[in-house]
Amino acid sequence: DGGITQSPKYLFRKEGQNVTLSCEQNLNHDAMYWYRQDPGQGLRLIYYSQIVNDFQKGDIAEGYSVSREKKESFPLTVTSAQKNPTAFYLCASRLGGWDGNTEAFFGQGTRLTVV
Amino acid sequence: QQQVKQSPQSLIVQKGGISIINCAYENTAFDYFPWYQQFPGKGPALLIAIRPDVSEKKEGRFTISFNKSAKQFSLHIMDSQPGDSATYFCAAVYLLTGNQFYFGTGTSLTVIP
Numbered sequence: 001d002g003g004i005t006q007s008p009k010y011l012f013r014k015e016g017q018n019v020t021l022s023c024e025q026n027l028n029h030d031a032m033y034w035y036r037q038d039p040g041q042g043l044r045l046i047y048y049s050q051i052v053n054d055f056q057k058g059d060i061a062e063g064y065s066v067s068r069e070k071k072e073s074f075p076l077t078v079t080s081a082q083k084n085p086t087a088f089y090l091c092a093s094r095l096g097g098w099d100g101n102t103e104a105f106f107g108q109g110t111r112l113t114v115v
Numbered sequence: 116q117q118q119v120k121q122s123p124q125s126l127i128v129q130k131g132g133i134s135i136i137n138c139a140y141e142n143t144a145f146d147y148f149p150w151y152q153q154f155p156g157k158g159p160a161l162l163i164a165i166r167p168d169v170s171e172k173k174e175g176r177f178t179i180s181f182n183k184s185a186k187q188f189s190l191h192i193m194d195s196q197p198g199d200s201a202t203y204f205c206a207a208v209y210l211l212t213g214n215q216f217y218f219g220t221g222t223s224l225t226v227i228p
Contacts (some may be wrong), residue, residue: 105161107158
């Protein structure tokens with residue numbers, strides 16, 4: 001059953017700690033994305049990757065880091081430099097390319113709370 | 116700078132009524148406009164999408180109306196049902212790069228029985 005899986009669903013972090021959010025897809029999609037969702041602000045792009053070993057900063061990349069060592073995996077690390085990390089984080093993937101399937105599939109999200 | 120502006124922020128509709136959500140964009144290079152539906156605690160899911168070469172697309176009770184000259188598009192939900200209560204996001208994509216979906220700020224729809 002193909003899909004995109006985020007884990008964990010809920011995550012608590014102490015201030016000053018780094019934490020890594022997992023995102024795995026078995027859809028054979030080239031492109032993967034990380035979004036942050038805050039009430040009233042919609043979805044804001046943190047990082048995206050169009051191919052393995054390549055990724056680009058989105059609109060709010062400061063305090064975050066990513067890696068794309070495998071096609072199916074795109075983990076996001078929230079570092080201690082992120083001033084306000086409490087949010088709902090969404091990972092998405094799509095087939096990629098301008099002539100192909102343009103639908104983006106989203107995971108179920110990870111709710112991160114700093115305590 | 117908000118690439119896609121969405122309104123209203125929240126909407127309350129009686130069961131059986133029509134829900135209308137509006138979006139406006141600036142970049143005329145956008146050529147794919149999807150709408151996503153999100154239930155609480157879940158990720159968004161594609162509801163319906165349109166390319167700018169058509170003015171309207173209908174799928175069941177959901178219709179997108181697209182006005183290229185005005186750079187506006189809207190989602191109409193006919194015969195709204197309580198199960199439609201969710202947050203709706205419009206988005207705009209430039210397919211040539213396809214690397215960023217520019218999302219609106221979302222509309223929280225509540226359908227009252």
